[in-house]
Amino acid sequence: MSAAVPGFKEQAAHGTLVDHGLVAELVEDLGRAGFASLLDVFEADFLGRIAILRGCLASGDSTGLNRTLHAMTGSSISIGGTSLAALCRATMNRGAVSDAQIERVEAITAATLAVLGASCDRAGRLPG
Numbered sequence: 001m002s003a004a005v006p007g008f009k010e011q012a013a014h015g016t017l018v019d020h021g022l023v024a025e026l027v028e029d030l031g032r033a034g035f036a037s038l039l040d041v042f043e044a045d046f047l048g049r050i051a052i053l054r055g056c057l058a059s060g061d062s063t064g065l066n067r068t069l070h071a072m073t074g075s076s077i078s079i080g081g082t083s084l085a086a087l088c089r090a091t092m093n094r095g096a097v098s099d100a101q102i103e104r105v106e107a108i109t110a111a112t113l114a115v116l117g118a119s120c121d122r123a124g125r126l127p128g
Contacts, residue, residue: 017112022080023119032120039116042079046072046109053102065097072105081112 027035049068056064069092076085087108091101 017081017083017108018115019080019082023116026080027119035120036117038079039113039120042075043109043113045075050102050106050109053097053105054099057097057099057102062095062097066092069097076112080116081109084108084112 023035026038030038049072052068053065056062056068069088073085073088073092076082076088084105087105091097091105094101
C-alpha cells in the first residue's frame with residue numbers, strides 16, 4: 001500500500017515521517033515493551049477511527065469527520081507521527097473528505113506504524 005502514497009518513501013528515507021526525538025524519549029521513558037504496547041493501543045484506536053471516518057463519509061456527517069480527524073491529529077502528534085498528523089489536519093481543513101483521502105490516511109498510518117514499530121522491534125500489523 002505504501003507505494004500508492006506519494007512522498008512516503010522519501011519521507012521514510014529522510015526520517016521525516018516521524019519525530020525521532022520524541023520517539024526516542026517515549027522508548028526511553030516507557031521501555032521498548034511499553035512503547036510496543038502504546039503502539040498496539042494507537043493502532044487499534046486508528047483502525048476504529050478509520051472505520052468511523054468511512055461511516056461519517058457514507059452518512060454525510062461532516063461534523064463527525066472533522067471531530068474524528070481532529071482526534072487523529074492529536075493522537076498522531078503525541079506518538080511522534082508528524083506526517084500522519086499533518087495529513088489528518090490537511091484532510092480536515094479541506095472541508096470535503098473523499099474515500100481516496102481516507103485511504104491515504106490509512107496508508108500513512110500503516111507506514112507510520114512500520115517506522116515506529118522498528119523503534120521497539122514490533123512488527124506492524126495494519127493491513128496493507
